[in-house]
Amino acid sequence: MVQGLKHLKKNNILVIQTAFLGDIVLATAFLQELRKKHPKEEIYFLTTPIGKQILEKNLFNLRIVSFDKRKSDKGIFGFWRMRNYLKSLHISEVYCLHRSVRSVLLATTIGAKSYGFREAALSFLFTKSIKRKYGDHEVEKNFSLLKMNDEHLTNSSGPTLSVQEQIRPFREPYIVVCPGSVWYTKMWPQEYYLQFVKKLLDKGKSVLLLGQKSEEELAIGQTIEKEIEPIYKDKFKNEIGNTSLHELLYFIKESEAVISNDSSPLHIATAFQKKLLAIFGPTTKELGFFPYSNPSLAKVAELEQLNCRPCGAHGHSRCPLGHFQCMKNLTVDMVWKKFLELDLANTK
Ligand code: SF4
Known part of the structure; x- marks a missing residue:
């Protein structure tokens, strides 16, 4: 979990994506657009331990919350602990990119407005939901959650990552x-x-x-x-x-x-x-x-x-x-x- 709560403000935003690595990489396009829309707000990203690692050097000034749903946070106690923690963060809006029951319940039980996909389990719990358009790229499907509340948004940027320098495997290309x-x-x-x-x-x-x-x-x-x-x-x-x-x-x-x-x-x-x-x-x-x-x-x-x-x-x-x-x-x-x-x- 994120260390220290001294930066807490109201109107914080939470994004949830705890699926596979590829889904988390694609979620960076959404995070980038969200940051453009909310340059000053605190944005939390709930993701897997691997998602936390990959976004350690993130470009969007996010607060990453690691949710180890298969190990230390698994089961009802892990869920409840995380739910209480998220509730303490004064979140006002949640965007749930993931469609599992657990993610939807985390998004919808912390007293915030929640936005997600209609195809998700228990999607009737969301404040507002939208249908995923068959044929659209996953990046665009995620982006539709933002567009739902802002009709002026047009196109999403693509996924983007950053990484610290390591030793190259070859000198040549x-x-x-x-x-x-x-x-x-x-x-x-x-x-x-x-x-x-x-x-x-x-x-x-x-x-x-x-x-x-x-x-x-x-x-x-x-x-x-x-x-x-x-x-x-x-x-x-x-x-x-x-x-x-x-x-x-x-x-x-x-x-x-x-x-x-x-x-x-x-x-x-x-x-x-x-x-x-x-x-x-x-x-x-x-x-x-x-x-x-x-x-x-x-x-x-x-x-x-x-x-x-x-x-x-x-x-x-x-x-x-x-x-x-x-x-x-x-x-x-x-x-x-x-x-x-x-x-x-x-x-x-
Ligand atoms: S059913 Fe067709 S598309 Fe599916 S694995 Fe077999 S060959 Fe590939």
Whole structure:
């Protein structure tokens, strides 16, 4: 929790987003717009411990409140403790970007006006709610909560992050490749990634693999490393599961370009305005998580004509139809062709 209560004023504002890392990165666009609208108010952001870390060097002068809902703050006691703490902050308005029961109850039981999405659990408790528009980007859906009370607002800025300097992984320019995801079906097959990484290295690029310390992602990294490392020693590093969050941010920020599945590194790359190739399988643009970037910076590789796409709001642990064509039929040549559109030096 935030230390010391001496800065408390009335009319403080609270924003809640305790979902996945990618959602928290996208919430920075909302926070930025909220700060523009309320330059002087105290703005609190209730988020996960990882969200707190990522926003430690935030650009919007926020007070970050960490809610560890899976560990120290879990269960009814954790909820009640946090609810009482938030109540003590003299919050007058709450924007609930998250749609879980717990977040909605925190937003609506602290004596403040609350704004959230109609699709959220118990949304009738909000002072005012709005329907999420299918087809809009998540950034725009969040922004609609602000627009609901101010019709003069027009467009949202994109997500944005800041990070302290770390040690660079290579002296020369390098490409970050993030082959993982929480969902199996969102991952382009590892044998395709292997061929893709080889192609990058053959073109003289340096390659850095990044990802989480999960069993699946570590295994993908090791498979690629085993094939690549002996041949391209100085130009390749596998840092999957081996970086702090700040290193991961910094390595992405310093890269020449990022290749990622529909996963949080995509949104981090967007927040640093990096060149980006995003690989989409079972999820599509209409779900709202395509890169929120200038089209010259971000390209998407996908099978637009495959009619079983999208097959859910998220990925799955296996293809519901068994054939997994959305990723298997997205060949290395097709993805490479998209990659060339990024127009990086020495790739043709
Ligand atoms: S059902 Fe279609 S979109 Fe979904 S995982 Fe299978 S191939 Fe991909």
